[in-house]
Amino acid sequence: MLHTSDWHLGRSFGQVSLAADQAAFVDWLVDVVGQESIDLVVVAGDLYDRAIPPTESVNLLRHALTGIVGAGAKVVAIAGNHDSPDRVAAADGLTDAAGVIIRGGFARAGETVTLEFSDGPLDVVAVPYLDPVMAPNQPVHRRRAPDLPLLPDHDAPAQLAFDLGVSAAATRDEPDPDDAPRRPTHQTVLKAALHRRVGAPRSVAVAHAFVAGAIESDSERALAVGTSPRVATTTFDGFSYVALGHLHRPQLVGADPTRRYCGSPLPYSFSETHAKHVVIVDVDPTGRCTTTEIPVPVGRPVVTLTGTIDDLLMSPRHAHAEHHFVRAVLTDPSHVLDAKARLLHRYRFVTEIVLQPPAGPDTVADPAPAAARSRLSPLDAATSFWSDVTNRPPTHAEREMLHELLDAALAEATP
Structure with a gap:
């Protein structure tokens, strides 16, 4: 299995388009899939950089998926917080038979898909980015998707309501007025999506989330405003391997090589001076994992x-x-012109x-807070601006020049 994430197709670095570098990465990735005899590629979210991607980015994703399948691998890809879940999941179910499983939004989040390989079955649980604000207000009952076998789970409730606002009694169709609704969080919706049990000896969770203890870069968009975006590491207990997306810095979660962010394939901020790579994961029939990092040789x-x-x-x-x-x-x-x-x-x-x-004895402190600057005389305001720009006070000759220029400007403005 190959783990990659956070492609952000359509992104620029400053004013410089990254389209050519992203296309080079896709071509390199397809070559790796063939050379390494990869069976499964997981892309853990942020396929695009924005909800409505440009046409060339949509075409590049299509090229990537076609190339990976042509090289002999299946694909599991999920929407991230930059993606539109509805657009990413538009072909949900239609492409599964071709070996391309794409999930976005709440509708099928956390469904267990059993993939068959030459060395045995692998259970894959794909959880795209789930915005708690958009969590459904009622239980989403377990259903069998066409041509997608789900493991029997007869002794479990239908499914925990994603927002946890419906009580456990309500999931059994029993009224319980004493159960008060609770506000959904990133933790509760992700835990609910992972509520299903897996039955194969080996299993993989694919998720787009911010796991507690991980390190951010400057290029990630915050997952929440005013509430905690973090989820506990224990949320993923029970899986052979956890393929995470969202953070652009490659890193392990809790020093565990089977729970990791592979990071973005290209640097998207000046904080990303670390090497970029994808991760090849060998999951044996018993669920034991070994991992290998493959450096990404493209990109600036x-x-x-x-x-x-x-x-x-x-x-x-x-x-x-x-x-x-x-x-x-x-x-x-002093100020550098045309730097x-x-x-x-x-x-x-x-x-x-x-x-x-550099700070030094000639460094000029702000003579007054912004609110007080409006009360400065024109000459004092000009002198303050001069000091801010040049990092030194004007000389006597420069102050006289400013005085003359201001007198001339005021005389011209006076009717």
Whole structure:
């Protein structure tokens, strides 16, 4: 099995399109599937970068799925928080027979699909990103999807209501007025989706979530505002392997190599200086796993360079960054004119400029809070602005020049 996630097809880095790098990754991935004799590829969410992806991104996903199946593997892919669950799941059920199982939204989240391979069956439980706000308000009863065998679970309730707002008694069609509704959370909806038991000796959970203890990057969109987006690691107990998506930094959960984020295949922020890879997982017939990380050889690295404009333009120390995405932190003591245009002569992919003059005895503190600046005289306001931009107060001659210019401007504005 090959674990990948967070493709974000259609994304740009600053103003630079990543379409060519993403297409190169897809072609490389298809080659790996064939060379490594992969049986199953799982894509753990964020197939696209936005809910309504551009046409070229839709075509690239189709190319990826076609290539993977053509190389001899099945696919399980889920929607992430960047995806539209309805659009991702539009072909839900139609492509299953072709070996492409795609899930989005609550409708079939957590269904156990048993895939047959030459060394035995594998139970796959796919849980796309589930927004608690969109959780259904009533139990979603277990049903058998066409051509998708579900394991018998006769002694369990139909299914725990996703929002947990329906009591356990209600799932048995028994009124219970003492059970108060509870507000759904990321934890409760994910736990409810994973409520079904698996029966094969080996099983895989595919989920898009933020597991407690994991480390974020700067490029992930927050899963929640005002409530905790985290879910407990124990939520995934009982699975042979847990293929996670959402976080772009490759990492294990709880130091367990069978519960991991494989990370995004390309860097999407300057915090992602770590190596990118996909994970090959060998799950033997008893459920025991061994994992191998395969580095992704495509994509443009990111780097943050710090120094004066002259240092960044001239020093041979920075030659390695000439073809990277570059964030330039300029430490010149005064404002640098046309910094980006000048740096582009050496670094074709500089996308961010940060002015960070060194603090020192000549550093000028803000003379007044923003609310008080409106009460400054025109000359004091101009002097304050000059100090903010140049990181030093104006000289006597410069202050006189500002005074003359303001007098002339005020005289011209006076009727």
